[in-house]
Amino acid sequence: MTSLLVIIVLVLLAVALWQLTKIFDLTQVGSDTDSSQVASDNDNNIQGYLMFGFLAFIYIFSIYGLFTWGPLVLHTPASAHGAQVDNLMNITWILIFIVQAITQVLLHYFAFKYRGKKGQKALYFADNNKLEAIWSVIPAIVLAGLILYGLYAWTNIMFIDDEEDTVVVELYAQQFKWTARVAGEDNVLGKANVRYIEGVNTLGVDMADAYAQDDIVVSELHIPKGKKIHFKMRSQDVLHSAYMPYFRAQMNCVPGMVTEFAFEPIYTTAEYRELPYMIEKVSNINAIRSKKSVALVAKGDAALDPYAFDYLLLCNKICGASHYNMQMKIVVDTPEDYKKWLSEQVNLAQQVKEANAPAAVEGADAPVKANDTAAVAKIAMK
Ligand SMILES: [Cu+2]
Secondary structure, rough: OHHHHHHHHHHHHHHHHHHHHHHHHHHOOOOOOOOOOOOOOOHHHHHHHHHHHHHHHHHHHHHHHHHHHHOOOOOOOOOOHHHHHHHHHHHHHHHHHHHHHHHHHHHHHHHHOOOOOOOOOOOOOOOOHHHHHHHHHHHEEEEHHHHHHHHHHHHHHHHHOOOOOOOOEEEEEEEOOOEEEEEOOOOOOOEEEHHOOOOOOOEEEEOOOHHOOOOOOOOOOEEOOOOOOEEEEEEOOEEEEEEHHHHOEEEEEOOOEEEEEOEOOOHHHHHHHHHHHHHHHHHHHHHHHHHHHHHHHHHOOOOOOOOOOOOEEOOOOOOOOOOOHHHEEEEEOOHHHHHHHHOOOOOOOHHHHHOOOOOOEEEEOOOOOOOOHHHHHHHHHO
């Protein structure tokens, strides 16, 4: 309601200003100011110099942007194919920068040089085949080269060798969270369908499928360094997009179909945290956070926790109100740590079984997970 009122006030204000300028025009009738609608030499000169002013503005703004926001772009890629993506991106940036630097100067300089003058007539110039050939062939060759290189990189990155030893992981998207399903020992995901969604089986895994028995469902994904991870994406509701910026990976998650992406992580989380650029970035973030904390504590609120770097899986399709916060932590472990993590997980079949079984131990408040030693010990002591 308030915004509607503000809009109405703004519209009325605009109408009032418009009426005022009309009154102002009427007061000028009879005076010798130039009210001609045809541009004079003076007008053309002003426009010509403004062209140079605008040229200076776009160059200064480009250089300012490059220095101010340039360092914010993603740094070292954490996947084996990442360098290829970065290379393609950098070549494209450099080409755009060169072409724009040349064409903008020419465009604005000629607009200034041939600005209108009294008595000067525009030259009628139908066409020039040689010129048109030059400015068609050069961009065609450059673009064809760029596209060919892009296609080569794309097929390289998207190729998944079925024979290769990979770790198969499902990424399941729904408004507004991610869930991962690790294929387990057999490295094959059990079938799934929304109709099977029930209780702890939130992904609708077909528990009658033999391949589903060792599947592990997690809300924080661990993957091993140095091995290709084969992701299979599904969505429960709307279009989502699995985006892992540090791994230079992104793939749409489409309801009703499975999409795929595979990459090999080359830095563990611990190693990536130790990269000099990341140390600097984290300390900058923490400097800002501690400054904010001082203000928060002064107001009587709790201070902010210090930030530590983690790989994240984000959603890159605007999928609804909480899209911005749709994320899952991904930890890249050494192969040994990964094995250890895997052995600590309870598979879905077990979880379903425990959820369905009545409490086995008298006095137990809730079903106990097989590997939950602390809880087992607690019950044993009763
Ligand atoms: Cu989403």
